[in-house]
Amino acid sequence: MLNYFDMENDKIYTNKIHDVLELIRKRPYFLTSKSISALENYIRGYMVFGKWGFYDHGLIYNEKDVNLNEFRFWIQGQSYIPLSQGPSCSEFLLDKCNNDEEKAFNLFFKLLDEFKELKRNEID
Numbered sequence: 001m002l003n004y005f006d007m008e009n010d011k012i013y014t015n016k017i018h019d020v021l022e023l024i025r026k027r028p029y030f031l032t033s034k035s036i037s038a039l040e041n042y043i044r045g046y047m048v049f050g051k052w053g054f055y056d057h058g059l060i061y062n063e064k065d066v067n068l069n070e071f072r073f074w075i076q077g078q079s080y081i082p083l084s085q086g087p088s089c090s091e092f093l094l095d096k097c098n099n100d101e102e103k104a105f106n107l108f109f110k111l112l113d114e115f116k117e118l119k120r121n122e123i124d
Helices: 017-026 036-054 068-076 089-096 101-123
Strands: 004-006 011-013
Touching: 017 036, 017 101, 036 089, 036 101, 068 089, 068 101, 089 101
Parallel strands: none
Antiparallel strands: 004 011
């Protein structure tokens, strides 16, 4: 399977969610807006794709990628439950950012970087 970005032509040739998230971080116009709500809708749709017969951890995640469900509950200080249950990540981040969608979008990536670092340190 191809796994790369064609930045000149804005094409994505990957099925790995964290690779796609990195492209969205750099070029948020792949979403309807640079907002946490648009980002969460994209992620939810991506994960629904995974649950409908296409899900294989190796298909959506690279070997060392963090699980987005685990990340979502880490930032909210909750134990792990399925994505379809519990409060949304966007609601939590919007509350932290006084309902500013773009600030919440940026906070998502800041916290994702922190979570990745935390998980890397747990392994080492």
